[in-house]
Amino acid sequence: MAKDPKKYKRKKKLGSYHYVSVIFSAALALFVIGLFGTLILQANKLTSIIKQNIELQVYLNKDISNSQRSRIEREIASSDYILLTNGKAEMTFISKEEAAQQFVEDTGEDFTEFLGDNPLRDALTIKINESHQSNDDLETIKSQIQRISGVFEVTYVKNLADSINDNLAKLSLLLIGIATVLVIVVLLLINNAIKLALFSQRFLIRSMQLVGAKSSFIRMPFLKRSLLHGALAGLIASGLLYGLKQFANGQVKGLEQLQQQELVIALYGLLIALGAIIAYFSTLRAMNKYLKMSLDELY
Template identity: 45%
Template sequence: MPQFRPARKKKLGSYPHTMVVFSITLALLVIGLFGLLLVHAHKLSQAVRENLEVQVYLERNLPETQLLALQRSFAQKPYVAYRGSEPQVRFMSKEEGAQEFVQLTGEDFQQFLGDNPLRDAYILKINAEYADVSQLRQVSADLRRQPGVFEVTSVEESFISDVNRNLRRVSLVLLGFALLLTVVVVILINNTIRLALFSQRFLIRSMQLVGATSWFIQRPFLRRATWQGIVGGVLAGLMLLALLQWSYLEVTEIRLLRDERLIGAVLLTLVVLGGVIGFFSSYRAVRKYLRMSLDDLY
């Protein structure tokens, strides 16, 4: 006689989780990709701003002590950019300036003039916070007040205005897409968990009929959905790290835009977002089935 195996007893909150984790991972991966795009766009914007330079031309025949004093004074200015612990202040002698001019134009003006009319100068890279027209005007005025300074020049104001305007537009567009994408991801994860809980609706009602409290019924679903969201966030983060390493190998210039702190914040946000969305999506879905009448469950 054929032996009949008893049907497995369905455990509360034990709906299949592979599909749910996979869906959450893909949804968080998309938002993580956009988050990394925002991080690198922010670093690019900062790099563009910090590449703005101010040329400080000096009086002729300044003694070495005054040149060193000027360099120390420039390094202490709050508007001077730093790379690590090094202030971005570079001295360019008039001889170096003449060599650069010859390399750019291919003509040696010293042979024609019989003298080098250029001046020694300091090249200052400006902090990104001061990279706008009004701030640069204040920077130039402050530098002109320094003893031994002959003239201060910087990039044209129209160029700075165009750069700032374009960076603001790009930032607003990317931020708008990021917000829209976040809403879409929340909806996708919410619907995924609701569909997964749909198979548990009769078990939820059965537990309710035998006197189980709402919290007792909700607890295993909430715990499981939260862990599914966290696991999905971790998997999405690992995939993003692998993708980042591949992109750095393929395009080495992107490494210059790497920001470990912001990238870590994006990965942590994915884990937290996955857990939070999983918890509240499961909470709403279970409460919905707890409030449904028996006829509505079919």
């Protein structure tokens, strides 16, 4: 009875190797990079939110008229140091009556009962954009506003901006350092996974050389497959990140506010491109190595 030829070991095809393990290893490595990239994006968004809360309190003279207050608001709103949101200056007017009411709500004590008068002043709360948040800039802004007619006093929490900037700078350096180490580790992992996978093809590569095939002809199938497998690994990593993001959003309230959809999509595209590029050059490096090996070294 004739034996089924399919039961025998199949002939190896040029450019083929155990790609499942390579894709799996690369996807996990890229997932770690993507996860850390997501953390960096959210940290940057959180940094921006923190900086948007740096404020100046502008107290006005007690006898100021509505027209004078409007003039002060217009002058401050037209300055380059004020934070703009959708083209609108981030400035809030708080009357002395509102301030007194808020004080009563916070403390439970009505100071007007024993003082007989409200000593508080009308005030403007203005937010400063990120380019003018150093202590020197805030002092300059304070001096400029205090020179405006009708302004009694300008106050802010000194050293807060510099403290925030210093801490955020240290955090950024730490994140960049960790990201650099992660990228190097990922490069090594993917490179070693591909090199081990191609190890099984070393004799097929030598056979092609012996029949006169050019190195470029031998490399081409491997390089084409490496691009496909690397991109697929990046796609899988992006899918895992998306699933994790959706799960985290459902578990952590307010987390979506730290996510910028355009940057997240760009990160996914970067992972796919990074996977393809790393796989391509790792394959090219391994192929050049095996093409230059002698027969004794192949064993």
